Amino acid sequence: MEANTPLLLTDEQMRKFITDGFLILTTDFSEDFHHKLMESLNHVYEEEGNPGNNLLPRVPELQRVFEHPVITGALTSVLGPNYMLHAHRHGHFNAVSNPGGWHKDSYWGYERMRNHHPWWAMIMYFPQDTPVELGPTGIMPGTQNYESRVFNADEMETEALASGNAGTFALIHYDIWHRSTPNLLGQPRYMLKFEFMRTTAPEAPSWNNDEAAWRKPQTVNSPFADHEVMWEETWNWLSGKNGNITDIKSNNEASVKELTMELQDQFEPIALNAAYELARRGKHEDLFDAIQSENVKESRLAAYGLSVSSKEVIPGLIENLESRRVETVIHTIFALGEQREQAKEAVSALNKLLKHPSEKVRRAVVEALGMIQQPTDDVVEGLCHCLKDEDVQVRFMAGLSLSRLGASAEKAVPQLEIALNDENRYVRAHAAEALRYINTEQAKDVLIKFLFNSRWCPTTTKVNTFYP
Template sequence: MATQLKVASRLLLTDDQIKKFITDGFLILKTDFSKEFHETLNTQLRMVYEEEGNPGNNLLPRIPELQKVLEHPVITGALTSVLGSDYMLHAHRHGHYNASPEAGGWHKDSYWGYQRMRNHHPWWAMIMYFPQDTPRELGPTGIMPGTQNYETRIFQSDDTKEEALASGKAGTFALIHYDIWHRATANVLGEPRFMLKFEFMRMKAPAVPSWAHEEQTWSRPTSSQALPEQHEVMWEDTWNWLAGKTGSLAGTKPMDEAVVQALIQQLEDEYEPQALNAAYELACSGKHGVYELLQALYHENIRVSRLAAYGLSIAGPEAVSGLISALENGRRKTVVHAAFALGEQGPQAAKAVPQLIQCLRHPSEKVRRTATEVLSMIGEPSEEVVQGLAQCLEDSDVQVRFMAGLSLARLGPTASASVPSLEKALNDENRYVRAHAAEALRYIGTEQAKDTLIQFLFKSRWCPTTTPANPFYP
């Protein structure tokens, strides 16, 4: 078995670990901080929570020692392996305190209270860090393996036989696909249990593998959790995508007419895993399968349209013209699904950019939200793209505004013309619009951008030792 590779203080994941992340949707890993480090950290956490309450997004400045956790080689290596070396730590972070003997409900996290079409490719990930020994009885996070790509909950609420627990010694953490189904389990001991959640985003589609990559072709991991279903095509595509091979399976699995027709019927299956497999298999079957997926975008059942979009997202250039045509459709959901698939196509969808720029002025905020994000995923930073995204920073819809900031961050230095607009956005009423604007200035990195960012940070600087009990001295 391959050993982990340490590069620039980052302990990169192995091929087998990446495979497990693809199939299971999570990895349980561990840092090697001392017992004394975690004792100090827990003392600080208990004091803050007892005296001040949950610090929410101020978790890091309030407890600066946590920065050492985020800089640990196991954590930076895991995040680099899954999200690339320039991943972003999102402004939302949360310290979960659990002393309840009742288990929490199964759920997927929202996007800070907002909704969007969820990516199957790992554009987003979370770290759930446990700073104390967390046996089963203390209520670790429960994870349902292999459910990261299901919109529906395909298991019963009391079905815990396949549940994986993020339990272990202090310093254990779960690296999870952002969209996996999870919950808080019961803390039957009633002792304090902290779980520190941090969110991370990929800044660009992968061009080369970012883990300790040795194997060239997909195969299943040597060990895996018991999964609800098998998704060989989806897993292989994700493996290839992470290695920089977007749309590599397009047309590679030709099928006869009878099989294609059976898959078209399966696409309407009420059981999401089966329908999802049909969408991915049709995407790889050649022109006929892609044609049928394009037709399914207009299906009266919105669920079928959404599943078709996932298939079209890996179908390669063959699907691009049809997806561009769908941007003109009068049904909002069809436009959203088509734009999503174009974004996942990356540079292969470059000719869709003019139409997507037009979508930035669409009457539906949900269309504008999607177009705002996917323009940066395609990665064609033309003057018109930057100008359009900068204008979106003043959109009436807050989700459009904070996605515009994220997209400009992804475009980096090529978005330098947006700096004046980003400076205005630093005064937005929404915390995440301000945060994404600040991140965009950081990733743009010009002198003008850095000066603007420094001024903002000085004006908004926050003292981590100033509390109601200690307002001034020492």
């Protein structure tokens, strides 16, 4: 294997990622490399403060980190070979003894319906030796698919800590519950957080795959529930298989009536299993009843069931787009997006919703269009309209959706060029990413001009304005 060849994950590691939502891995950089990296971080933080999204150009040693075979292999395995390094990144500095609160990260300041399929991941990198006493990130295993915090103080013993030598990192499902733990030593502790997005749906396993069939890993660290149907469906999705949830085996002996009651259970793991089991059994009418429920949690969970159901549900989902309940419409749009190209007949109706008065509906549409992708001209037209939306979040999601279309989105280049001058940093960044993934001559010309005009000198600071 060549030095820079990605070191792909094994089947067992992928099984652990699916069930637990994270992996703790380690690079093999030298002690001297991390010593220099820490010197650069300390200098930047002491002289300038947190560089935020400019972390890479201000600390260029970090580029080597994200070229390391263990990191590229882990990201390729989970997100596919064309994954995107997102423009948002942050260096977390912790020297206090108080623990942070449990949370899921937002998507650059706004909430959205979260994907169970791993479309997003984060890496949390520790550039110094990080024993437990220095306050590593704490992760609650298996909580990546729960919107609510389902654990309490009695279950804290299951918390996993990203503790280890310099070069240790946590690869996490973007939506997992996590926190900072107390730094009892009072010494500087950095955690460098970078976000990554899958740009294409999986067509085949992108890890070192030997076994085609799903089986649980040797240990499952989540204490809350077995989600065998959901886990197997995720494994199949990552393997490039779509729409075969009815072939999944299940030990659930509950009646349909019991499952519909469990879908309303206040304990989310139980309700989540009910949604997937109803989908597995093809009980679509029960899921359609639930998605129209005034109980927002029940409606959302039904959307997950419909999102993995057979394409037979698509006509009913299209009808649901006319619902007067905004939550039902949003959840329906999510399910259509996860159906991807099978839902192409919904694009016309989705484009009409881009005039909907609710920005939350329009935000859901812009993501769904980027996942459905066909018919291309209609999708691109809709996304170009999104780049002009009054809501900034619709605009910056449009760039990410266009990135997923690649060269077929070339007609969007003129509107993307305008978006490069948007007042919002993420609209500009996502427009640039879209141009990079479109990758035609026209797109590259616009992108190169933008990059030269916005060139930033990483060594120019308030104390070093001219020389050397």
